[in-house]
């Protein structure tokens with residue numbers, strides 16, 4: 001399975017759409033009621049980001065796309081057997097989406113699995129050019145990963161690895177090795193598709209889009225200043241994943257990231273361990289220290 | 300017309316430019332008693348209490364600025380635009396900051 005959709009609450013849909021299309025550079029593929037649907041230019045499915053107007057920001061749910069329709073039945077059983085209640089989301093609940101299963105993680109986040117979604121294509125399948133015309137803003141080809149906070153990192157990691165078959169790329173532990181503070185998990189060949197770090201339950205730390213290279217990250221950071229978008233941190237390098245990054249906020253205060261680089265783990269990858277006293281270097285390899293904002297600003 | 304905001308705890312006076320949020324003015328003048336977070340009304344770290352003065356408030360998350368707090372003068376300073384001089388408190392008790 002791979003990360004397919006994040007559904008995020010925003011406080012002003014029009015203002016957010018302007019930001020997500022003109023500064024980030026996603027493409028709008030639909031709008032219905034208080035929801036807008038967007039995708040990156042290289043994504044083939046109808047959407048990867050859903051914005052929902054609300055009185056507060058934060059994550060409604062994230063959805064991973066499974067390979068085959070019958071995988072839904074298999075995971076439905078496995079999740080229920082693990083003791084987590086599962087419900088079916090009927091086709092048509094959201095634009096272009098078919099049936100899905102939904103359950104709540106031990107950290108309080110709502111997660112969905114689906115296979116059926118309308119394909120709109122990327123227009124680059126026959127004798128294609130490397131990128132399409134009319135790209136805007138940072139123009140990420142696709143959604144990359146997300147980081148969530150929760151109290152019980154051990155339980156959520158156990159569930160994700162045992163039941164959903166995620167693998168651990170990196171983990172942060174207390175100096176005595178007794179406590180798990182964060183885990184970075186993958187199901188594709190990316191250094192993280194989803195990550196969890198200790199903090200309040202059911203909160204979003206950030207979701208990230210992919211860029212091709214470091215130069216694009218720098219250019220994305222230029223666009224933040226040009227458009228008076230609030231910078232959080234970077235551009236810099238992560239110790240964890242070895243990727244390069246810049247963090248910033250959407251108009252409702254949801255943290256976004258553009259990310260590139262990092263290694264390509266396989267299922268047999270030996271996890272990397274960081275001790276909590278080295279967390280500064282783990283997160284921001286160049287600065288070697290965290291700041292309060294990065295650890296306390298959540299939506 | 301530009302106004303001023305005084306921080307009760309330190310006596311520090313912040314000049315507010317036309318159309319400038321309380322947080323942006325504080326950041327520009329190096330006033331760190333008001334913390335800068337998301338600048339989007341979403342995280343609550345910039346929360347202060349207005350003790351006197353009038354202001355307009357932009358969209359603020361009800362999760363970090365619930366109506367009861369809003370009713371007694373708590374604001375998210377990144378979404379606070381003064382329409383008179385203000386006196387603010389950076390240490391007023393709030394459930395969530």
Ligand code: FES
Nearest residue numbers: 336337338343377
């Ligand atoms: S800085 Fe986040 S709510 Fe004001």
Ligand SMILES: [Fe+2]
Nearest residue numbers: 147208257259
């Ligand atoms: Fe990230």
